[in-house]
Amino acid sequence: MEAIERFEGKRTGRESDLRDGGTGQPGTALACHGVTKRFGGLTAVSDLTLEVSRGKIFGLLGPNGAGKTTLIRMMLGLLSPSTGTIEVLGERVPSETILPRVGYMPQSLALYTDLKVRQNLELFGRLYGLSNALLQKRMAKVLELVHLSDRGKALVSELSGGMQRRVSLAAALLADPDLLLLDEPTVGVDPQLRAEFWDHFRGLAREGRTIVMTTHYMEESSQCDEVALLHQGRVLVCDAPARVKEVAGAATMDDAFLALVRDRTRNGGK
Numbered sequence: 001m002e003a004i005e006r007f008e009g010k011r012t013g014r015e016s017d018l019r020d021g022g023t024g025q026p027g028t029a030l031a032c033h034g035v036t037k038r039f040g041g042l043t044a045v046s047d048l049t050l051e052v053s054r055g056k057i058f059g060l061l062g063p064n065g066a067g068k069t070t071l072i073r074m075m076l077g078l079l080s081p082s083t084g085t086i087e088v089l090g091e092r093v094p095s096e097t098i099l100p101r102v103g104y105m106p107q108s109l110a111l112y113t114d115l116k117v118r119q120n121l122e123l124f125g126r127l128y129g130l131s132n133a134l135l136q137k138r139m140a141k142v143l144e145l146v147h148l149s150d151r152g153k154a155l156v157s158e159l160s161g162g163m164q165r166r167v168s169l170a171a172a173l174l175a176d177p178d179l180l181l182l183d184e185p186t187v188g189v190d191p192q193l194r195a196e197f198w199d200h201f202r203g204l205a206r207e208g209r210t211i212v213m214t215t216h217y218m219e220e221s222s223q224c225d226e227v228a229l230l231h232q233g234r235v236l237v238c239d240a241p242a243r244v245k246e247v248a249g250a251a252t253m254d255d256a257f258l259a260l261v262r263d264r265t266r267n268g269g270k
Contacts, residue, residue, distance in 0.1 A: 105171070
């Protein structure tokens with residue numbers, strides 16, 4: 001039996017509800033309803049519906065060009081959907097009221113390279129409206145987390161690419177947000193530090209924070225509570241990682257993704 005058919009035949013009631021549009025209930029941190037984004041003749045995201053519960057780590061997986069970054073930017077309100085709606089923390093996007101409660105780490109570097117590490121964090125902290133005392137406390141905590149406590153006075157331009165990514169993550173975590181939108185947060189990070197990041201992410205989830213992250217590292221997604229596999233702007237499957245592998249009849253997430261893509265190709269892209 002084909003992988004997509006196995007998945008469709010074993011959906012839970014909640015999964016069926018999501019495909020009927022979802023409702024954005026109180027336990028929902030983020031909901032997308034029939035979202036499509038077109039750039040001229042290119043459809044980057046196509047009729048996408050998904051829901052992320054509060055206190056969960058949700059992974060958006062797929063190769064480059066699958067629509068992950070476009071979707072994250074729409075969730076934040078940096079791009080507007082061509083059709084469909086997105087709700088974040090109970091507000092329809094775009095909404096300025098949610099921004100202080102959202103931490104964002106973009107895929108491209110969003111730091112002032114001619115400023116020092118601490119100066120960048122101080123700037124972002126002021127934009128978030130943090131008091132000086134709280135800002136100093138949070139800076140110390142996030143710099144320790146990303147192993148840059150001793151580089152606070154270094155110019156960002158003097159740091160390696162991996163270190164600059166770590167500063168970006170520190171900036172996203174600075175205000176202790178309710179929702180984190182992280183675009184490829186572990187790129188360029190060594191395995192030991194990546195493991196520490198995941199420990200911290202799980203700790204945030206236990207505290208009720210919600211994390212939505214993109215990655216093209218399929219096996220890393222096994223640490224998420226739930227994942228959506230994207231291909232050419234469409235959701236192939238949305239479920240717990242172990243469940244995705246089960247319904248695809250695959251031992252790894254890489255194999256599951258390839259099996260699902262093959263099935264969709266055989267079905268004419270449906």
